[in-house]
Amino acid sequence: MKERLVVIGNGMAGMKVVEELLAQAPDMYDITVFGDEPYGNYNRILLSPVLAGEKTIDDIMLNDIAWYNENNITLHSGCKVDYIDRLAKTVSTNDGAKTPYDRLLLATGSKPFILPVPGHELKGVIGFRDIYDVENMLETSKAFKKAVVIGGGLLGLEAANGLALNGMDVTVVHLMDTLMERQLDFTAGAMLRKSLEEKGLNFITEGSTEAILGEDRVTGIKLKDGQEIEADIVVMAIGIKPNIELAQKVGIYCERGVVVDDTMLTYDPNIYAVGECAQHRGIAYGLVAPLFDQARVCANHLVHKAYLAYRGSVTSTKLKVTGVDLFSAGNFSGGEGREEIVLKDANSGVYKKLVLNDNKIEGAVLYGDTGDGAWYFQLMRDGTDVSDIRNTLLFGQAHLGDAGHGGSNVMALPNDAEICGCNGVCKGDIVDAISAKKLFTLDDVRAHTKASSSCGSCTGLVEQLLANVLGGDYSAAPAEKPMCGCTHYPHDVVRTAIVDQNLKTIPAVMKYLDWENADGCASCRPALNYYLICAWPGEYEDDSQSRFINERVHGNIQRDGTYSIIPRMWGGVTTAKELRAIADVTDKFNIREVTVTGGQRIALFGIEKKDLPAIWADLGKAGFVSGHAYGKALRTVKTCVGSTWCRFGTQDSTGLGIKIEELTWASWTPHKFKFAVSGCPRNCAEATIKDFGVVCVDSGYELHIGGNGGVKVRVTDLLCKVDTEEEVMEFSGAFMQLYREEAWYLERTAPWVERVGLSSIKARIVDDAENRLALFERFQHGQKFAQIDPWKERAEGESHKQEFTPLMETA
Amino acid sequence: MNNWIEIGSVTDIPVLGARIVRRGSANIAVFRTSDDTIYALENKCAHKQGPLSEGIVHGCRVTCPLHNWVFDMQTGEALGADEGKVPTYPVEVRDGQIFLSLESAGNTSEPMAANG
Known part of the structure; x- marks a missing residue:
């Protein structure tokens, strides 16, 4: 017989738990729901827009009556539970009916606080x-x-x-x-x-x-x-007060709310509580974002998985009054040891205040321009050290560079304004989907509209839309974002488990961490494959079926299904022999187009997959190896000609670039990685928008990190200055290794540096020589196994033949 | 159903991978899942004709390498927010050998587990 779950309270918290249960274990419980109100479950935070005439009751309905039927849930709406017999495990309603339970969930919400002044009971x-x-x-x-x-x-x-x-x-x-x-x-x-x-x-x-x-x-x-x-x-x-009347009456321990532990369990081992009626670590939340976190944890325990814990929430609010932009989060009133950064422009109606404690954002108040609310909130929840960006912090994320996407008030845009340039999704499509399909998170929006699901540069805009459509309770940035839909665990937890638990295959990781889909998905498998390569060099066998096609066949798939390839040109230097070899394969294989790339090399386009090994064989004879232009890997080391030719050159930037490329080529990284070496501060190699840039000066070498010239233009931060080429090599390798070990898969160096903070990187690479050396040694160790030319392997070996030949040809 | 041809053995296809059967200018992608189920689909994504055979296989799904559309390999239907359908072909496995019917079956394909 199925276990019986009774839910008291038919609001957002209780139903979120039920939805989670239905998703994870639809057949585990017979579910009965009691609700005071004669409706299904509606979005209470949107009552204000209903009052303002901007939405209707139907617009804010989350689960209508039909939904309960479809999911075999017994709903008693307009029905008040007035007693719980905790020994017999039954609940009774005002009509005298008794309903037995195995597990009980209290989600009774809260009540408005009514001033007990004379006349408070009058009509109206x-x-x-x-x-x-x-x-x-x-x-x-x-x-x-x-x-x-x-x-x-x-x-x-x-x-x-x-x-x-x-x-x-x-x-x-x-x-x-x-x-x-x-x-x-x-x-x-x-x-x-x-x-x-x-x-x-x-x-x-x-x-x-x-x-x-x-x-x-x-x-x-x-x-x-x-x-x-x-x-x-x-x-x-x-104000509101937790509705604990019933719990108190039957002797469940309450303070302000029903007291629960980190699993949302009350003092009665068969009774859970979530939402506004619950008090967790002394706090009874009155907002919806914490309730989602609580519901997820509660459901996890109700289905006997029991590995999630609720540790409290950081909340933010946003006033839902059209035309008034206001955002606040955390402790914004300062206090002992707190610092305040304030921007005030009364004429244009803009006021921004951030409260910092030990260089971390502890609170924020934004008025007039709330576009960066989600960003500050994320920095706050992540506990990011902002000391390196505090002098521009108040100007917003746009000031850190986001290709012109920031700064605009997205709600002011017309409905046909394109938000996601990759997938052609307009503002109206996104807003409609959020309302019509009851979306609450960025991932929901991505799944339903595709917006922000390709390059991600419009993520901030989509989050703003979510925040504006849903009101302030939208949970902007969960601090612990799961890797993908296959798991509850974020990247960091997965990486730590791989190392600590000696997990050495993808199935082992999935088993240990309870992956929800066998084989994972196209998002987590490449990530896990990379994490294992990084953690176990020489031991882990690369799983080519978990590689994206480009990395599996070592070329770039093009829109017509043909491939392009780019041979490595060390430091951007080439020879007549190499150029002749490229010309020859171009003729021999009828290569359709030859272009010069931005990374100082030559690309060949329009190649049929079956021709790849033969082309690589010919290129290999001229000394070429793979340029890894297709990989989350070391791409190019761009150089200028330096002191060999240039009258301004201070060092041999070309020679140094070649040495760096010889050190780092074939290294797999969380995302692509580009170097550049400029021979003087004129910086012709554009080193200050690269992942790692070296700018030669007369007295040595400036090392710059975390630049990006792509989706979000970001100028590098200066890491330090060193005196010798040997030091440049050591710092380069150590930096790459730190990035390899610490960044999340598909996280470029720029967001990684912003996430962990420049100071933290400096501390481990510049200030701590021993740690730097250890990182460099680990990097070199990994390179021993990585520096095998994949093109040569495929041109010569039989083992990869299957990949490039059809199973069968038929008429 | 006519037109069954023997195209090779299950082990000719990598686990969680695919090979193609060339048929003039058109290709059929033949997939192998982690439990050795074989599926055959036209090698053309319903979105922009991407070669599905080059996608990542997970469960009985494949993700197109061009723009990440995900298809149920059994029905050929696109999943999630995308709408579209790729023709499927009936396959049968006998003693580890794969037989493919060249008549597109729409959504009636019944995959057989390998027994060899």
Whole structure:
């Protein structure tokens, strides 16, 4: 017999757990859901847009009644559970019916806090919590004119804005001197007040409600200072409290909320709690983002996998008032040992404040320009050391370079503006998909629209769209992002497990870490293959079926299914003999096009796959090896002619480039890796937009790291200056090895450097000579096994013949 | 069903890999999964005609090497947000040898596990 799961509460938290259960173990439980409200599950955070007339109830429905039927879930809507018999393991409802359970999930949410002042029970005094409240407000606005909202926090302001949009004359009474004082500092609060006043709202701050006036229906409120304000409706939006009435009544241990451990289990071993009713490590969250994390953990334990733990969430908020851009996260009010960085431009209505603690972002308030909210939030959740970028931090991510994508307010763009240039996805498509298909995460959007799923340069824009459509509770950047849909584990955990647990094959990794799809997918298999190559040089046997086609056949697949190849030209230097060999194969194999590349080499295009080994054989005779132009590998070492020819050259940049290329070629890396060596600061080899750039100067060599000339143009950071060529080699190898061991698969050096911080890299490469040497030695050790020309192997060997010949030819 | 031809043995195809059967200008991609199931599909992605035989095979799916469309090899249907279909061909494995019918079966292909 199936186990019985009873869920009390039919809101977002409870249903998220149920959805996770259905995805992971659809047949494990008989599920019964009790909900107070007579609806399916709807997106409570979007009640404000419904009130404002921007969305309808149908728009915000997440699971309609049909969904419960389709998934064989028994739903008792409009039905209140009033007792849990924890010994007999049954719940009983107000109609006397009893339902037995094996596991019980409390997801009772929260209740609006109603001020216990005289008159609080009058007709027309409501909270702002559910569809009923919204409908009540909409009804009232048709017949009456005056509204008072008590509470100038997020919810209160959204209610006030909605009532005003419905034609009511609204006054907000707030106890504190600053609006949204839990999210905003004084300056931002004042700017917000000003723009809301311009929208027609009235404010009374430092106003304390003494009584609500009226006989049967509310007529107004009276403040402690004697002031009276007329009102036909009073909305109490001073906060929420976890709804723990039922839990308390049956003796489940509660403080502010139902106390749970890191697995979302209450003090009763058969009863879990998630969402706003739960209190975890002293915190009862009132936002939706933590609830998703909690639901994932809870479901993981309900299906007996039991390896996830909830460790609390960092939250951010965004006011859902159209035309007001406001974002806040974390501790923004500073304090002992905290530093503040502030940008204020009152005329253009922009205010940004970041609070730093020990060079890490601890809080952020953005007003007027919230485009970088998601980025700051990610830096905050990742605990990134920002000391290297703090002087430009407030100007936003665009200032770090993102090919002109940043800085724009994406919501201001028309619906037909193209957001994803790779897949041709417009803003309207994305917004529609988020609303219609109930998408909540970047991965959801990628799966449903393809936006941001190719080069990823529009990721920031897509995240902004998500944040704007969903409101502030959108979970911008989970600190622990799983590698792909096949696993819950992020890259770092997988890499650590490979080394610590001595995992030496892809199946071993998948088994140890409970991979959800046998064979993984096209995203995780290449990553795992790389991680194993990096961890076990000489031991791990490269799995060619886990390689992307280009790396499997050592050429670049083109749009018509033919291939291009680029032989290596060491340091960009070539000879007549090499050029003749290229000319000869071009004629012999009717190669359709020959181009000169940006990496100082020559590319041959339009080659049939079956011809590749023969072409490589001919090129090999002239001394050519693979240029790895197809790989997540060392690509080119670009050089200028240097002191050999150039009147400005200070060192032999060409010769040094060749030495570096001889050291590093054939090395596999998390993503492609490009070197350049310039002979003087004129920097003709463009070394400062390369992964590793050497700029020769009269007294030695400047070493630059983390540059990029592609998707996101990024100028390198100066690592250090060294005196000799030997040092250049040692630092190059050590840097490459650190990148190889630490970066996530498909993470270029530029984002990696930004993620771990320049200082951290300097500490391990420049300041710690012993560590540098160890890295360099590990690099050289790996190269012993890597530096085998794959073209030669395939031109000569029988072992790869299958790859290049059809199974059969038939008429 | 007519037109069955013997195209080679299961072990001629790498595990989680594919080989092609050339048929004039058109190609049929023949895949082998990790449990030695064999599938045959036209070697043309429904999106931009990418050679599916060069894709990464996972489960009974293959990911096109050009733009990452994913197809169910049994039905030929595109998965996820993409919509499209690639013709499938019936295959049978007898004593480790693969037999392919050159008449496209649409979605009726019933793959057989290798028994050799």
